[in-house]
Amino acid sequence: MGMNLGSGGDEDEGIVDINTTPLIDVMLVLLIMLIITIPLQTQSVSMNLPQGDPPPPTEQESKVVNVVIDFDNSITWNGNPVTSEGDLVSLFQSAAAEPDQPEMHINPNRLADYKTVAHVLADAQRLGIRKLGIVGQDQFMGAQ
Numbered sequence: 001m002g003m004n005l006g007s008g009g010d011e012d013e014g015i016v017d018i019n020t021t022p023l024i025d026v027m028l029v030l031l032i033m034l035i036i037t038i039p040l041q042t043q044s045v046s047m048n049l050p051q052g053d054p055p056p057p058t059e060q061e062s063k064v065v066n067v068v069i070d071f072d073n074s075i076t077w078n079g080n081p082v083t084s085e086g087d088l089v090s091l092f093q094s095a096a097a098e099p100d101q102p103e104m105h106i107n108p109n110r111l112a113d114y115k116t117v118a119h120v121l122a123d124a125q126r127l128g129i130r131k132l133g134i135v136g137q138d139q140f141m142g143a144q
Helices: 021-037 085-097 114-126 137-143
Strands: 064-069 075-077 080-082 103-108 132-134
Touching: 064 114, 075 085, 080 085, 085 114, 103 114, 114 132
Parallel strands: 064 103, 103 132
Antiparallel strands: 064 075, 075 080
């Protein structure tokens, strides 16, 4: 006499498919570990650096031209007012034609229009000024 606990043999079969959830979890962990351990790529710029010793310092001080752009967008060249665009262009051309170009120090007022400052900088670059810098930027540090 035997006991029959089930109605048939077909119901006792297990699931034959592989459970892939743990495999996906392991793959995600490995992927994250791989991403973390990859070194960060740095931006590089190739430059041709000068070779050898630097040239000896020159005995003479280089000439400095101060170009001030005031709050009302008026421009002065070493304290002398520049009245027109043509005057500014001629001053830049004469400075660019010198064999030892003077340093151009552009000093914009914090209330001057950006358009005027950008225009002066563009004119200087277009006319061949190589030694150009913006000075007096400490006034803008507290403006934020």
